[in-house]
Amino acid sequence: MSKVSSPDLDAKIPQGSMAEKWDNHKFASKLVNPANKRKFEIIVVGTGLAGASAGATLAELGYKVKAYCFQDSPRRAHSIAAQGGINAAKNYKNDGDSVKRLFYDTVKGGDFRSREANVHRLAQESNNVIDQCVAQGVPFAREYGGLLDNRSFGGAQVSRTFYARGQTGQQLLLGAYQALAHQVALGNVEMFPRTEMLDIVTKDNRAVGIVTRDLVTGDIQSHSAHAVVLATGGYANAFYLSTNAMGSNVTATWRAHKKGAYMANPCYTQIHPTCIPASDDFQSKLTLMSESLRNDGRIWVPISKDETRAAADIPEDERDYYLERKYPAFGNLVPRDIASRNAKTVVDEGRGVGPLKNGVYLDFSDAINRLGQSVIEERYGNLFEMYERITGENPYEVPMRIYPALHYTMGGTWVDYNLMSTVDGLFVLGEANFSDHGANRLGASALMQGLADGYFVLPNTIGNYLAPLLGEKIVPTDAPEFVEAENAIHDQIDKLISIGGTRSPDDFHRELGKILWDNCGMERSKESLEKALEEIPKLRDEFYKDLRILGSDDEFNQTLEKAGRVADFLEFGELMVRDALHREESCGGHFRVESQTPEGEALRDDENFAYVAAWEYTGDLTKPKLHKEYLEFEEVHLAQRSYK
Amino acid sequence: MHVTLNVWRQSSNKVDGHFETYEVADINEDMSFLELFDVLNERLLDKEQDPVAFDSDCREGICGMCSMMINGQAHGPETGTATCQLHMRKFNDGDVITVEPFRATSFPIIKDLAVDRSAFDRIVESGGFVDAPTGTAGDANLTLIPKAVADKAMDAAQCIGCGACVAACPNGAANLFTSAKLMHMNLLPQGQPQRFDRAINMVETMDAYFGSCTNHGECQAACPKEISIDFIALMNKDYAKAQLKNRATASQK
Numbered sequence: 001m002s003k004v005s006s007p008d009l010d011a012k013i014p015q016g017s018m019a020e021k022w023d024n025h026k027f028a029s030k031l032v033n034p035a036n037k038r039k040f041e042i043i044v045v046g047t048g049l050a051g052a053s054a055g056a057t058l059a060e061l062g063y064k065v066k067a068y069c070f071q072d073s074p075r076r077a078h079s080i081a082a083q084g085g086i087n088a089a090k091n092y093k094n095d096g097d098s099v100k101r102l103f104y105d106t107v108k109g110g111d112f113r114s115r116e117a118n119v120h121r122l123a124q125e126s127n128n129v130i131d132q133c134v135a136q137g138v139p140f141a142r143e144y145g146g147l148l149d150n151r152s153f154g155g156a157q158v159s160r161t162f163y164a165r166g167q168t169g170q171q172l173l174l175g176a177y178q179a180l181a182h183q184v185a186l187g188n189v190e191m192f193p194r195t196e197m198l199d200i201v202t203k204d205n206r207a208v209g210i211v212t213r214d215l216v217t218g219d220i221q222s223h224s225a226h227a228v229v230l231a232t233g234g235y236a237n238a239f240y241l242s243t244n245a246m247g248s249n250v251t252a253t254w255r256a257h258k259k260g261a262y263m264a265n266p267c268y269t270q271i272h273p274t275c276i277p278a279s280d281d282f283q284s285k286l287t288l289m290s291e292s293l294r295n296d297g298r299i300w301v302p303i304s305k306d307e308t309r310a311a312a313d314i315p316e317d318e319r320d321y322y323l324e325r326k327y328p329a330f331g332n333l334v335p336r337d338i339a340s341r342n343a344k345t346v347v348d349e350g351r352g353v354g355p356l357k358n359g360v361y362l363d364f365s366d367a368i369n370r371l372g373q374s375v376i377e378e379r380y381g382n383l384f385e386m387y388e389r390i391t392g393e394n395p396y397e398v399p400m401r402i403y404p405a406l407h408y409t410m411g412g413t414w415v416d417y418n419l420m421s422t423v424d425g426l427f428v429l430g431e432a433n434f435s436d437h438g439a440n441r442l443g444a445s446a447l448m449q450g451l452a453d454g455y456f457v458l459p460n461t462i463g464n465y466l467a468p469l470l471g472e473k474i475v476p477t478d479a480p481e482f483v484e485a486e487n488a489i490h491d492q493i494d495k496l497i498s499i500g501g502t503r504s505p506d507d508f509h510r511e512l513g514k515i516l517w518d519n520c521g522m523e524r525s526k527e528s529l530e531k532a533l534e535e536i537p538k539l540r541d542e543f544y545k546d547l548r549i550l551g552s553d554d555e556f557n558q559t560l561e562k563a564g565r566v567a568d569f570l571e572f573g574e575l576m577v578r579d580a581l582h583r584e585e586s587c588g589g590h591f592r593v594e595s596q597t598p599e600g601e602a603l604r605d606d607e608n609f610a611y612v613a614a615w616e617y618t619g620d621l622t623k624p625k626l627h628k629e630y631l632e633f634e635e636v637h638l639a640q641r642s643y644k
Numbered sequence: 645m646h647v648t649l650n651v652w653r654q655s656s657n658k659v660d661g662h663f664e665t666y667e668v669a670d671i672n673e674d675m676s677f678l679e680l681f682d683v684l685n686e687r688l689l690d691k692e693q694d695p696v697a698f699d700s701d702c703r704e705g706i707c708g709m710c711s712m713m714i715n716g717q718a719h720g721p722e723t724g725t726a727t728c729q730l731h732m733r734k735f736n737d738g739d740v741i742t743v744e745p746f747r748a749t750s751f752p753i754i755k756d757l758a759v760d761r762s763a764f765d766r767i768v769e770s771g772g773f774v775d776a777p778t779g780t781a782g783d784a785n786l787t788l789i790p791k792a793v794a795d796k797a798m799d800a801a802q803c804i805g806c807g808a809c810v811a812a813c814p815n816g817a818a819n820l821f822t823s824a825k826l827m828h829m830n831l832l833p834q835g836q837p838q839r840f841d842r843a844i845n846m847v848e849t850m851d852a853y854f855g856s857c858t859n860h861g862e863c864q865a866a867c868p869k870e871i872s873i874d875f876i877a878l879m880n881k882d883y884a885k886a887q888l889k890n891r892a893t894a895s896q897k
Contacts, residue, residue, distance in 0.1 A: 057778040072699065073765050075805055076707040092785060128781075135781035137774045137834045139798040146788030167802055170706055174801065178773035185769035193762065216754055245701040279674035282683050285703045389725065392674065392733050455778045504689045506682070550694055555656070556755040558697055559689065 006627035008262070009614055012416045013117045018103075018635050022121045025417065026460050030467035037062030040466050041225040041474055043210055045197045045252055047074030047180065049173055049447060050430025051231030053454030056179035059188035061459055066223055067180065068192045068212060070247055070561075075177040078233060078245040079450060082169025083290055085153055085161035086133075086447040088126040093150050097158040099123045105156065106445060107636040110410070110438020111588035111604065113265070115612070116635055117417060118435045125452040130162055132455055136175040140164050154291070154443025161444045166290065166382055172447055176454070196561065198492075199485045200228060200256045200426065201475075207426035208475040211485045213493075215561060218554040220489050222477035226469055227425045227462060230256060231454065234409035234431040236269065238569045238576065239521070240513020241278060242406035243288040249565040250572045253413050253432050257572075261413050261421040262614035262627060264434035266572070267580035268410035270441055270589045271522055273339035275405035276390055277359035281510075286405040287390055289383050291443070294332045294339070296367040296376065297400065299323050301360050305350035311361055311399045322346055337440070337522075337589060337602065340404035344522045347403070359401035368396065404522060408446060410437040410589065411579070414614040414629070418461035419453060422614075425465060429453040434612065439588025493553045496563050501546030505563040508543045512566070512573055515539065520577050525593045529581040536577065537621075540570040574621055582626065585609045606638050645671045645732060649684065650742040651696055657753045663742075673733040677720060678703060678710060680732060697756040703728040705868060708804030711811070712757055713744040718808035718866040726806060726868040746811035750818070750853050761807045763853040764821060771845035772825040774834050787833050794832075801828035802869050809863035815855035820863035822850040823879035824871050830882055840886035840894065847883045 005011075014025035032040065040063050044055040047069040055067040069077060089102040103123040107114055134140065134148070140162050141149040153161035164171040183189040192212065199211040201222065209224040232252035236242035257263045274293055275286045300321045302314055322342055324331040332339075343360045352358050368376050373396060377384070384395045391401070413421050413428040415435055420427050430450040437445065475481065519532035543566070551557045586595040586602035587609070595603045612629040646669045654661025668684055675683070678700050685695035701709040710727040714720035720730045735741065743757065751759040801824070809820035826846050829835035835842070857876060864873045 053778070060777040071701060071707075071709060072761060073805065075765075075768075076701055076709050078702060078707070081702045081704055081706050090784070128779075130784045131781035132776070132778055134784040134787070135774065135776035135834060137776075137797075137829050137832050139794050139801050139828065139832065140784075142789055142791045142794040144791050146790050147785050164798060165802070167706065170804075171798075171801060178768060179776075179778075181765060181769040182773040182775065184765075191765075193765075245707060246703060247701050280672045282672070282675060282679050282686075284676075284679050284682055287704050389729055390731070392731065459778065502690075504686055506686065548689060548692075550689065550692060556697055556758065559695060 003611070003630045005611070005629045006614070008422060008627050009414065009612070009629040010416060011115060011629060012418060013115070014417065018116065018120050021117050022124055029461065029464035032463045032467050032470070034062055036470055038064060039470065040064065041066065042227050042229060042462070043223055043225040044068070044229045044231065045210065046077065046231035046233060046432070047177065048077035048079035048231060048233055048430060049169070049176055049450030050432070050454040051077070051229070052173065052176035052180045053451050054229055054231060054429060054458050055189055056176060056183050057455050057459045058462070059183035065183070065189040066192065066225065067189055068195045068197055070194065070196045070215060072194055074180055074191065074193065075174060077173060078248050079173045079447070080170045081245065082447055083166045083288070085151070085163035085168045085444040086129070086172060086451070087153070087160050087444045088130040088162060088448065089123055089160060090127055090130060092148060093159045095158045097160050101158065102126060102160065104636050106436070106442060107438070108639070109440055109442040111440050111602070112438065112606070112610065112633060112636070112638050113268070113587050113612070113631065114438030115435055115631060116633060121457065122436050122449055122452050125456045126448050128456055129448060129451045133172060133175050133451070136179060138164065138171045138175045156442070169447060172451060176451070197252045198255065198489050198564070200259045200423070201481050201485045202259050202423055203475055203481050205260060206424040209477065209482060211482070211489055213489070216556050218552070218557065220486050222482040222486055224474040224477050224482070226466055226472070226474060227427065229427045229429060229458065230413065230432055231429040232432045234412065235266070235572060236406040236409050238512070238573050239406045239516050240509050241283060241286050241517070243272065243275060243286050244407070246285060249568065251565050251568045253428065254568040254572045256413065256421065256423065256426060258617050260423045260617070261426055261428070262616050263412070263575060264414035264612050264614045265411035265439070265579065266576040266615070267520070267583055267590050268439045268588060269406060270408040270410060271337065271340045271404045272407040273336050273343065273404045274362065274402045275407070276387065277354060277401055277403035278356070287386070288405065288407055289387065289402070291336065293362060293380060293383060293400070296379065297332065297362040297364050298366055299332050299339070299360055299362055301346045301351040301353060311353070311363070320346070320351070337591065341522050341591065343402070343404055354401045359403045361399035362402045363399035364395060365399070408441055410434065410439060410441055414612065418464065419458055420461075420465065427458055427462060429458055439590055492564070493560065496547060496567065497549050497553060497560065499544060499547045499549070501548050503546050503548060505547065505549070505559060505566045508539065508547065509566045509569065511539055512536070512570055516573055516576070520580050523591050523593050524580045526581065529577050532577045533574065533581070536570065536574045543567065543570055571621055575615055575624055578624060579613055579615065583609055583613065604640065610638070645673055645735070645737045647671065647680070647735060647738070648740040650740065651756070652744045653696070653756055654753050656755060661753070671732060673731070675732045676703065676728055677712070677714065677730040677732065678728050697754070697758045699758045700728055705729040706804060708806035711746040711759060711761070711807055713747060713811060715742050718746060718811040719868055723865070724868060724870045726804070746807050748807070748810045748816040750810065750816060751807060764805055764807065764818070766853060767818065767822055767846055767849050768825060770849035771838070771842040772829065774829055775838060776834070789833060797828050797831045800824045800831070800871065800875050803871055804869060806868060808866040808868060810854060812862040812866035813855065814860055814862065815858055817857040818850050818854040819857040819876045819879070820867060820871060820873060822846055823875035826882070827875045827878050830878070839882065840889050840891065843879065843882040843886040847879065
């Protein structure tokens with residue numbers, strides 16, 4: 001059923017068997033001689049796992065690196081908040097794991113919407129990532145004998161997850177940050193903290209630099225290089241409320257999109273079922289709690305939507321343990337998307353719990369009675385403490401309240417096997433690209449991908465792009481391309497400041513988030529998506545009429561920063577909805593109500609949608625151009641996901 | 645709830661600052677302290693007054709970006725908690741709350757409550773790493789690390805680099821931050837080859853930017869990760885040993 005992909009989307013998948021592709025590719029790639037590497041300058045935007053590891057590694061190789069982050073230090077990128085762990089195919093537990101199995105699980109988990117060759121490479125490099133991190137001094141959990149400990153995570157059948165307490169992302173990021181700091185000290189990396197990238201500069205469809213704003217002084221500056229690397233994370237904050245950090249944004253990849261980088265599968269978003277529900281309209285973000293809680297907690301809501309009693313006073317026969325009722329085999333352990341959608345259903349029915357009736361109970365009383373409080377404390381003590389800190393309720397005494405929230409985005413900039421976008425010399429790594437997780441990401445795989453891309457993939461693929469450029473000077477920052485880009489940025493900022501309306505950027509962001517969550521969230525229908533397509537452009541018009549920013553552009557102005565990011569979410573959000581509308585199938589995190597099995601499971605349509613949807617910016621937000629990269633599955637056979 | 649905020653306002657480090665008083669009514673006790681400031685800022689913007697600048701990012705206590713002195717305490721009254729995880733239910737209706745930036749000469753003010761903590765990056769750059777270029781590592785399980793060692797290293801490594809220790813210290817010393825990073829490395833086998841040079845470089849860089857430790861212990865009390873000052877003692881020991889240790893015999897027990 002091989003169909004022809006768009007000629008613009010040459011994935012450059014190497015020849016050979018799946019296991020040989022990466023080696024073949026490295027061998028076939030052109031190399032830059034060690035002495036010549038210092039003649040190349042590379043810009044890295046973002047210093048999370050992917051950006052910091054790439055920046056450090058490229059500098060170690062000898063390239064001259066300039067790295068940028070909007071935070072006050074590269075150590076604060078949002079990778080730091082990842083709790084659970086990082087997967088690798090080490091098979092240290094002797095439980096049947098292998099590169100092949102990790103590859104297979106990831107393709108299947110992605111609901112057959114990822115590119116096999118990229119995923120296989122990820123599984124291969126996963127082991128090197130762990131070795132590298134340990135060598136750097138990442139204090140992973142250990143067994144008493146001194147060996148590394150592993151656990152099973154997210155329903156995996158093998159124990160392949162390495163972890164450092166509930167702070168794995170923090171420890172991995174600090175490892176990468178420290179390697180980057182070392183290179184800064186050696187003069188191989190020039191670091192620009194509190195600096196936001198506002199545009200990509202291209203010349204003859206080649207990335208030649210970026211334009212940034214110094215967030216402290218407001219200076220707009222141009223930076224030139226032989227190649228540009230974006231490692232700027234995902235776009236979950238389009239929804240306003242998500243588990244992402246306040247500053248996480250889509251600006252870098254969106255502005256790159258407007259300069260020619262196709263955006264792939266933006267409708268693939270992942271919702272995590274066990275987050276703490278919002279407590280009021282001014283809630284600024286949602287906090288995720290490990291889904292391991294579902295191992296011992298029972299999820300329920302009252303049968304009656306008029307219920308007013310406290311949880312403990314509601315008798316058993318007036319409770320609806322809806323997951324156990326509907327899915328007797330898996331019960332409370334159904335996959336993330338099923339658990340999330342069912343929570344939405346009962347809350348939409350008016351049976352939600354809590355003051356805002358916006359959550360469901362996760363009740364540990366049976367487990368406490370059965371196992372004793374000390375066992376529960378040992379298993380989940382830190383999570384219970386975190387919950388109590390945030391809500392003021394003691395989950396040993398009253399059931400937790402949970403609700404799903406956005407927390408990861410699988411879509412992103414389209415890249416080929418080299419991680420290069422449709423703009424030559426523009427590479428995109430980590431969550432910012434689309435390549436490895438298909439329509440759904442497995443637990444503990446985000447950290448693996450960010451570090452594999454940064455430590456091992458990009459450093460081995462960028463040389464092939466750079467080698468032919470030997471001897472070419474970087475484009476001077478006073479060249480017309482840079483001047484034009486700087487002028488456009490000044491114009492955009494002036495435009496935002498001069499609106500002089502009445503509403504804050506946050507106010508618009510909240511409204512956009514609500515439109516997206518209600519219409520393009522856990523469930524999407526033709527009707528809801530068309531509704532969103534009416535509302536988003538109206539909100540965008542309103543934004544440009546009624547936005548209020550005080551102060552000027554030549555100072556530390558957080559309202560201005562926020563406004564620029566919201567402006568981009570308002571444009572990007574529309575593309576996300578258009579992508580969701582066009583994909584008339586359900587797959588992974590994308591659930592179209594029109595495409596489900598009689599049991600309410602996601603129903604893929606492989607005949608018509610087994611492709612990557614890569615969108616080209618045409619200058620008209622209502623008419624992005626669709627390009628298709630058809631996916632071929634040589635190793636993992638297409639099958640409908642089942643949890644029965 | 646209704647609270648009165650005395651907030652430090654300073655438009656840049658080139659001008660003098662002052663306190664401004666704001667009455668903030670109708671707030672929800674489930675709000676975090678930073679959400680209180682979000683609300684204040686929305687209301688200021690409504691009145692065409694300049695919002696209060698403050699740093700925050702993850703808002704779940706791990707990125708270390710938030711930095712407020714609340715009633716004279718770094719990150720406020722609750723122990724083991726960063727400002728972003730402090731909730732209004734810890735205060736009473738009618739409270740007067742004074743909010744300042746993290747106070748230390750080494751953390752110059754950028755604007756209002758936002759400060760420049762880049763001196764911390766200089767300390768890490770001077771030696772807070774294991775020199776292990778990508779691609780050189782042996783199998784991760786080749787080196788056995790006793791669980792107690794890994795756990796202790798993790799106790800140190802969990803520092804979020806927020807700077808509360810410096811803000812809380814009467815001397816503006818950064819010994820808790822520096823010792824946490826140093827001992828994370830120096831306790832682990834991977835950190836041994838560079839152990840003594842690391843101690844010298846990090847301590848001396850710290851001394852170039854920050855005040856001196858006189859064992860007040862305020863840092864430990866303010867630390868949102870409750871990192872122990874025991875690490876300062878271990879750092880001092882390594883620093884002292886480093887003066888005498890012959891690097892060429894460092895592999896001998």
